[in-house]
Amino acid sequence: MRPKQRILVAGGCGFLGSHLCERLLAEGQEVLCVDNFFTGSHQNVEHLLGDKHFELLRHDITFPLHVQVDQIYNLACPASPIHYQRDPVQTTKTSVLGAINVLGLAKRLNIKVLQASTSEVYGDPKIHPQREEYWGNVNPIGSRSCYDEGKRCAETLFFDYRRQHSLSIKVARIFNTYGPRTHPQDGRVVSSFIVRALLGEEIVIFGDGQQTRSFCYVDDLVESFLRFMSTPDEVTGPLNLGNPEEFTILDLAKKVVGLIGSKSKIVHLPPLEDDPRQRRPDIGRAQALLGWSPQVSLEDGLQKTIRYFEALLRGDS
Template sequence: MSSELIHRNQTREYQPDNPRNTDSSSSRHNSPPQKSRNMLRDRAPFLLIGIAISTLFFHFLPSLQHHHDSSFIQTELTLPTRRVLLEEHGSTRNNEDERKGRVPLAVGLKNKKNKRVLITGGAGFVGSHLVDRLMERGDNVIVVDNYFTGRKENVIHHIGNPNFELIRHDVVEPILLEVDQIYHLACPASPVHYKFNPVKTIKTNVVGTLNMLGLAKRVGARFLLTSTSEVYGDPLQHPQAETYWGNVNPIGVRSCYDEGKRVAETLAMDYHRGAGIEVRIARIFNTYGPRMCIDDGRVVSNFVAQALRKEPLTVYGDGKQTRSFQYVSDLVEGLMRLMEGEHVGPFNLGNPGEFTMLELAQVVQETIDTNAKIEFRPNTEDDPHKRKPDISKAKELLGWQPSVSLREGLPLMVSDFRQRLFGDSKGNGGKGSSAA
């Protein structure tokens, strides 16, 4: 029985005479070659077209590549090159790599007439006058200020101008902007203000300067630091030249400002030598003019405000300590020449005309009130006895020197203070800057 079943199964599986099995087997063995031939015949035109396109592409590729390379080289040759002023000759490969890592500015921005200028502390006394000059020149100006000593009123006449932008920001915190030049003025400059929060003052000088130098490095901007004559401390050299290293008390009540500015100069020069940043350093001596803070503790603003209020003029010490006073327009001119010039500095920017405190009080009496009284008080700690700039370097290399005398500039400041104190229509606080 089992052998019969096996025989039947084998017979069912193999039947050579069955025409269906023969056709199926023939179809199974013959269909793939037939399909391949049909496929090749149908796609042959497309293959020929592809070969032709490839031949044409590779035939013209060298000429296209050559044209692209020559255009690229020509473009590179026409791009402006950044000139880096280094105090020491030569640069290392690491410095070159760092410079290549900067964020590139759009083509042509370095050559355009109207620059993009950032002014930190631009709503302050000096900064707002600098804004006026740059806006008059046609630049695009960005002001960054936290309004600790600056006032929005100082720049409000520019709001609405498409070339002007005002940002409320503290430079202790980083900020990213694309600019061509940075004027770094942000820092309280009067004893009343920088002693109010000495830790904040030195943070502004150190961390704020680091942030602005980092921004200059990132976007390839030129950086101008407004330092101060206070880096000379209570000087043992008179007048003070830029080569004098100073006599500063590093732990005194004024050191947050004095030493802070000295550190800021160090940082600027380190970025200049180490990272190739284009740096400019200005050491500013006593400056006066419209928009000064009325009660900032500086001697000119003190005397003018006291005389206008019919108060005694307070002279600290014996009144024989000397200062040099420059009008704000002279300072702004010096800062702009320094920024646009070829020299790093530092440069003394001040008026070498020297006055004792008693002589200054007499000039204020003559200008405002001849009957104003003078009151003597104990001198403040670490107050310099003499201060007079040697501006020979600025004269020679910048072609700069002050042109406004104290007796010419003081009435403009008095007019501004009178208007702000009493709302006197004869005051011309806004116009004082135009005369600057």
Template sequence: MGKRILVTGGAGFLGSHLIDRLLARGDTVVCIDNLQTGSLQNIEHVRDQITFVEHDIIMPLPELGKFDEIFNLACPASPIHYQADPVHTFKTSVLGMLNLLELARTQKAKIFQASTSEVYGDPSIHPQPEVYWGNVNPIGIRSCYDEGKRGAETLLFDYARMYGVVIKVVRIFNTYGPRMDAQDGRVISNFIVQSLQSQPLTVYGNGEQTRSFCYVDDLIEGFLKMMDTPDHIQGPINLGNPNEFTMLELAEKVNLWTGNHVPLTFNSLPKDDPKQRQPVISEAQHVLNWHPKVMLDEGLQRTIAYFKERLAVKSERS
């Protein structure tokens, strides 16, 4: 018998991939999404296999029955999206978390939180282990997301201590793959779309800032392994690919695999943009027996193929 599972943010990039895996193993899935950044297109291939509810988790949750597990992936995750309505972003992380924790408490359901490497801010320690408390500007333009996610972690651990709620917290480092939003402003989707359209690649700053890119299939495997750990394992646990690349190196790889060797254009670095981002994943390796398997070149080829198809469909429709 499979489990009955609630996935919030299930029509998003990560949520839709998670739903695919849950269905494949025989679970019953209820998907909640307000479609602020998610898309029904991401789940159209499974709409007849799931229950979809359009709802904003900052509001009281509708009666949806009993759940064994809750995966919370509901929150805009790219700066363009979370800065568009920073108050709503903060409410999603904090009020939404409260609503889901109350559901978990009353139903005695396990709850999983997709936290973020953004809790480390612009790190003064490199690479970033889970014990690092971070270097976050609490009043900056990114703080609605950074501090919202930090506040959500606070609530999770307080509910665990006060009420015995079984919590699972992972901190996600940059993830990419099919179903990314072409307009989300993230560097991989930006570079791929620009290169495929023979436009200059937009590099911020001097391009020497670094990121570590994890392919979506690897990340979702980490989610499932974390949820299946014994109840006393709470996290937070970093999930990401520790291989680190500069933006200039990434641009070179994207141009290589699209076959369009377009030039670069340089813009000023956004405020509070982290200079380095690389996870320490020893905890994930030890506790979850998890490590990323898809390296950047292979992942980029898969992602480029997806965007080629999407752009071709868009061109046909126009």
């Protein structure tokens, strides 16, 4: 059991954040969950509200935050294209100003801070699989740039705070993650395909469906976060965190339809702007440094996620 600490989770009412809050409480920690509810939901953490070690604070991290904590996980930023493109200026502010504010807080308190970065820093990659040494192929002025470049700038800030102020930082590059509590209308493929298949609606694929992704179940990702934060200060990352198994989007759609036994048809629409053709992490560094590898297969993870959305559509969850 880790020593009890008060841990700030920015974006704690989102999909990933709520699972992290839950796991930290299970580990015996105190959690300060901070969210502005732009995409996060009270429903994701309502089962935690009765826990005396859990505190919920409505706050936008583009503004400074003055609290006393022992660690920070910065997960605050819309992560799906539908959400981050809704207000792209605010998305960039959340990534950049949010990073400045959590780093400033960490510096004042002399504490460790983890940045939830993203595989989107690699853009539409020209090398495969993606290793941390790769600098990426990112369009700086496209419709996805608010997220891609915002996260890249946040990484810059984290490493400059490390170099300039000797701050203890951890930078995690998260690859596609899925599981219960993903937003049913966030436009990401796993949640979108499951909901449409459950409703018997057409499953929409943008492009030919041969673009690839790697899907990591949320419990595996949260485990990697905790292990990363437990490493010595010299282990800063960036670390690729995700499942290295690679699937085409078309294969994913067929697997979801098959698991549900749905009669949904798969239809194709024109490809989206700057949509990466390939995405698979090289997690060798994380395996070596954390002793971590994903444990949940895609089929098992999809089954758990399907059960969640079945309950949600019935009104049980």
